[in-house]
Every structure is written in structure tokens, then in C-alpha cells.
Amino acid sequence: MNRWNVISGVAWRTLKNALTNPQIVIPTTLFPLFFFTAFAGGLSQIREVPGFDFPPGYTAFQFVFVLLQSAAFSGVFTGFGVARDFEGGFAKRLLLAAPHRSGIVIGYALAAVVRWALVAVVLTVVAFVAGMDIGGGAVDLVGLYVLALLVNFCGFFWAGGLAMRFRTIQAAPLMQMPVFLVLFFAPVYVPLELLEGWIEAVASANPLTYLLETGRGFVAGDPPHVAGAFAIAIGMGAAFWTWAFLGLRNAEAAGA
Amino acid sequence: MSQVGAIARRSVVRTARQPASVIPPLVFPVALMTVNAAGLQASTDLPGFPTDSFLAFALAVPFIQGALFSTMNAGSDLARDIQTGFMNRLALTGLRDWALLVGQISGVVVLGVFQAIFYLMVGLASGVEFESGSLGIVVLLLYAALVSLAFGTMGAWLAFRTGSGETIQALFPVLFVFLFISSMNTPRDLIAVEWFQIAATLNPVSYMLEAVRSLIIEGWDAQALALGFGFTIVLLLVSIPLASHALRTRMTRT
Numbered sequence: 001m002n003r004w005n006v007i008s009g010v011a012w013r014t015l016k017n018a019l020t021n022p023q024i025v026i027p028t029t030l031f032p033l034f035f036f037t038a039f040a041g042g043l044s045q046i047r048e049v050p051g052f053d054f055p056p057g058y059t060a061f062q063f064v065f066v067l068l069q070s071a072a073f074s075g076v077f078t079g080f081g082v083a084r085d086f087e088g089g090f091a092k093r094l095l096l097a098a099p100h101r102s103g104i105v106i107g108y109a110l111a112a113v114v115r116w117a118l119v120a121v122v123l124t125v126v127a128f129v130a131g132m133d134i135g136g137g138a139v140d141l142v143g144l145y146v147l148a149l150l151v152n153f154c155g156f157f158w159a160g161g162l163a164m165r166f167r168t169i170q171a172a173p174l175m176q177m178p179v180f181l182v183l184f185f186a187p188v189y190v191p192l193e194l195l196e197g198w199i200e201a202v203a204s205a206n207p208l209t210y211l212l213e214t215g216r217g218f219v220a221g222d223p224p225h226v227a228g229a230f231a232i233a234i235g236m237g238a239a240f241w242t243w244a245f246l247g248l249r250n251a252e253a254a255g256a
Numbered sequence: 257m258s259q260v261g262a263i264a265r266r267s268v269v270r271t272a273r274q275p276a277s278v279i280p281p282l283v284f285p286v287a288l289m290t291v292n293a294a295g296l297q298a299s300t301d302l303p304g305f306p307t308d309s310f311l312a313f314a315l316a317v318p319f320i321q322g323a324l325f326s327t328m329n330a331g332s333d334l335a336r337d338i339q340t341g342f343m344n345r346l347a348l349t350g351l352r353d354w355a356l357l358v359g360q361i362s363g364v365v366v367l368g369v370f371q372a373i374f375y376l377m378v379g380l381a382s383g384v385e386f387e388s389g390s391l392g393i394v395v396l397l398l399y400a401a402l403v404s405l406a407f408g409t410m411g412a413w414l415a416f417r418t419g420s421g422e423t424i425q426a427l428f429p430v431l432f433v434f435l436f437i438s439s440m441n442t443p444r445d446l447i448a449v450e451w452f453q454i455a456a457t458l459n460p461v462s463y464m465l466e467a468v469r470s471l472i473i474e475g476w477d478a479q480a481l482a483l484g485f486g487f488t489i490v491l492l493l494v495s496i497p498l499a500s501h502a503l504r505t506r507m508t509r510t
Binding site: 184 | 291292294295296297298299301302303432433436437439440441442446447448449451452456
């Protein structure tokens with residue numbers, strides 16, 4: 001059994017569990033759509049706020065946020081699956097059976113990517129049906145989805161690292177609350193320039209702000225600080241990758 | 257009445273002993289309100305926006321969001337009683353059906369009022385001024401109790417009907433849709449997307465939010481209050497017979 005067998009086996013099982021269980025697949029798919037509908041529909045008048053300048057429109061402005069949010073949460077939700085596997089004892093058997101244990105983590109990460117890809121397709125189709133305008137070209141869109149993919153990696157490696165340390169689904173709030181806070185402490189509804197008070201200070205210091213601004217720039221066709229945003233995303237991905245693999249060592253040491 | 261009191265006391269004590277049932281309904285709505293109020297302050301610059309403080313505008317949301325949590329709490333607790341066999345044991349006693357329902361819902365209402373007082377204190381501490389004055393605060397607390405009663409009864413109906421805590425939890429996103437597709441973040445007349453404006457107008461939760469909001473930012477708006485109280489009473493009048501019928505069926509089965 002080589003590493004790819006482990007990766008594909010873990011990914012296939014995780015996806016099958018996630019996609020055949022309505023209680024998992026429905027919230028994962030519907031929540032981003034709820035957010036997109038509520039924000040793009042209910043708040044669309046914000047485009048009339050003095051100083052708001054985003055030529056593709058408010059639907060596109062919110063699409064980028066919801067796309068990054070769905071990427072992060074698909075990763076986190078896959079982390080819940082890891083915790084469930086440890087709690088139920090399946091992960092112990094997996095650790096015993098897999099000759100290449102790093103393949104277990106990579107397999108879960110692959111499942112997180114596929115889960116998010118399905119949500120991203122639905123979200124993108126809905127956004128275009130809702131009349132979203134795009135100012136950027138194909139290269140810009142590739143940049144946006146690659147950026148979101150990196151956010152997905154970060155979301156999974158963060159949650160997976162915690163799951164392998166706590167090995168119980170009771171750690172779920174710990175996995176999702178920081179991600180939720182980081183996402184909502186970014187300029188979600190209006191550009192950074194229109195934020196005031198404490199949220200402006202917090203958003204300015206929040207690394208996700210730069211990813212969000214670059215993502216929105218890709219959609220508008222004029223992305224700011226591209227190199228900086230990718231450097232942040234890759235840097236965070238590398239840090240959380242290390243965090244996750246240290247979590248695996250922790251689980252191994254504990255005998256899972 | 258002693259039966260109702262015993263069940264109500266059990267409901268309150270059980271909830272109070274579970275931090276997971278008490279803390280999220282208090283913290284999560286306030287956190288969401290704080291973040292939204294900061295991020296959406298710029299929308300108060302829109303012509304026709306009814307207040308210059310988005311926090312005052314958004315303060316209505318936790319009251320209704322907290323009530324949605326009441327649905328989940330009431331439903332989950334009752335479903336657990338069914339799943340663990342507690343309901344079977346109750347069926348062997350002389351407890352009347354309605355006493356079980358009223359007692360359980362009383363506990364939810366107590367928690368709902370406690371939540372409302374917490375949101376109120378957060379709002380007042382953040383500098384929100386109630387245009388309707390102290391009498392408006394009393395009306396707001398009464399309304400919070402009524403909303404908790406209506407949503408709690410609905411949760412009880414779902415629990416008796418399904419008997420599964422997992423199913424109740426899975427319904428949470430469905431309840432959230434009603435909150436999101438409403439005038440939660442924008443006054444209905446300022447919603448630019450037509451279908452969203454229609455959906456928000458058809459959604460009773462919009463009127464519940466607007467009743468609370470009117471007390472905070474407008475003063476005494478008879479129409480907003482009549483619609484808010486009216487829809488809540490209708491929800492209650494629909495939920496009570498449904499819950500009673502489902503309870504009778506459930507007790508017969510046990």
C-alpha cells in the first residue's frame with residue numbers, strides 16, 4: 001500500500017460520509033447560499049453609501065467574501081469529521097493500518113478541497129444567475145479561486161490540527177469560532193475605507209482583510225497587493241500544515 | 257398547578273445546569289450584533305435610514321434570534337426526554353398532558369426573559385436610548401416572553417412530532433432562513449433587490465423585528481406593534497393545538 005492508496009482511501013471515505021449524510025451536506029451547502037442571499041440581496045442598497053466604489057456591484061462584492069468563507073468552513077467541517085473519527089475509534093484503526101500516516105492528513109485535506117469545490121460550483125452558478133458582473137479576466141478568476149483554495153487548506157489544517165489534539169467533537173466550537181471571528185472581523189459589508197472605530201483598527205490588522213481585498217480586486221479586474229495576499233495565504237498554510245502534522249504526532253504519541 | 261411548577265422548575269434547572277444551553281443564546285446573538293453594527297454603521301448614511309446608530313437598529317435582532325434558540329432548546333430538551341425514556345415514565349404517573357406542555361414551555365419563557373434582560377442591558381450599556389422610555393422596556397420584555405412562548409411551543413411540537421434531538425438540530429438552518437431573509441439588516445423600504453423585498457415582506461419575522469425596533473428607535477408605533485404582536489399571537493395559536501395534538505399522540509404511543 002503506497003501513500004496514494006492511503007490518501008485516496010481516506011479522502012473517498014470522508015467524502016462518502018459527508019456527501020451521503022443529509023445532516024452534513026445540506027448545512028454545508030446551504031449556509032454559504034444563505035449568507036450570499038442575505039448579504040447580496042438584503043444589503044444591496046449599501047452600494048449607494050457615499051464612498052462605496054466597487055464597479056462590478058454589491059453582488060460581486062459579497063460573492064468574494066462568501067466564497068472565501070465557504071472555503072474556510074469546508075475545511076473546518078472536514079475537521080469535525082476528523083474529530084468524529086477519533087472519537088469513534090475509527091482513526092485508531094486507520095493509524096494502525098496506514099503505512100504512511102502523513103497520507104491520512106493529506107487524504108482529509110483532499111476531501112476538504114473536493115467538498116469546497118462542490119460548494120464553490122453551486123455558489124458561482126447561483127451568483128451568475130443572480131446577475132453578478134465580473135470586471136476581471138480568466139486569469140483574475142483563477143487567482144481568486146487559487147486564493148480561496150489556500151484559505152480552504154488553512155481552514156482544514158487549523159481544524160484538523162485541533163481535532164487530532166483533542167480527538168473529540170466537543171472541540172468543534174474551538175475549531176469554528178476563531179475562523180468565524182477572523183472572517184467577520186474583516187471588511188465584510190463595506191470596504192476597509194468605510195469602516196469606523198474599533199472594527200477599522202481590527203480589520204486593518206486582520207490578515208484576512210488583505211486576502212479579501214485582493215479577491216475583490218480580482219473580480220473587479222484590478223487586484224491590489226497580490227503578492228502580499230498570496231504570501232500571507234501560503235505562509236498561513238505552511239504554519240497550519242505544520243500545526244496539523246504536529247497534531248498527528250500528538251495523536252500517535254497518545255495512542256489515539 | 258403543582259405539576260406545572262415541578263416540570264417548569266425541572267426545565268429551568270436543567271437548562272441552567274447546561275452551559276451549552278445558556279451561553280450560546282446569550283453570547284452568539286450579541287457577538288453577531290456587535291460585528292454587524294460595526295461593519296454596517298456606514299449604511300446609516302443611506303437616505304431614509306431611520307436612525308444614525310446601527311447598533312440601535314440592530315438591537316432588535318438578538319431578541320428574535322434568542323427566541324429561535326428557544327425553539328431549539330425546548331425541542332432538544334423534550335426530544336431528549338423522549339429518547340431517554342423519561343416521557344415513558346411520566347406517562348405512568350398521574351401527570352396531565354397539558355401540565356407537561358405548560359411546565360416545559362414555562363421554563364423556556366423564563367430563559368427567554370432572562371436572555372431579553374441580558375440583551376437589554378448590553379444595549380443600554382452600549383449607549384442605545386429607548387425612544388419609548390421605561391414603559392417601552394416593559395412592553396419589550398412582555399413581547400420577549402410572548403415570542404419565547406410562541407417559538408418554544410413550536411419547538412415542543414417539533415419534538416413531540418419527531419422525537420429526535422438530532423432532527424431538531426438539523427432544522428436550525430431552516431429557522432435561520434427566516435431570520436436572514438427579513439428586514440434584519442435593512443429597513444424593508446430600503447431593500448433594493450425586489451424579490452428579497454417581497455420575501456422579507458411576506459416573512460413574519462420581519463414584523464417581529466420591526467415591533468422591537470419601533471420601541472427602540474421610533475417610540476410608540478401602533479402599526480408596528482400591532483403587526484409584531486399579531487403575528488406572534490398567530491404563531492402561538494397555531495403552535496398550541498399542533499403541540500397538544502402531537503403530545504397526545506406521543507403519550508398514546510408511549
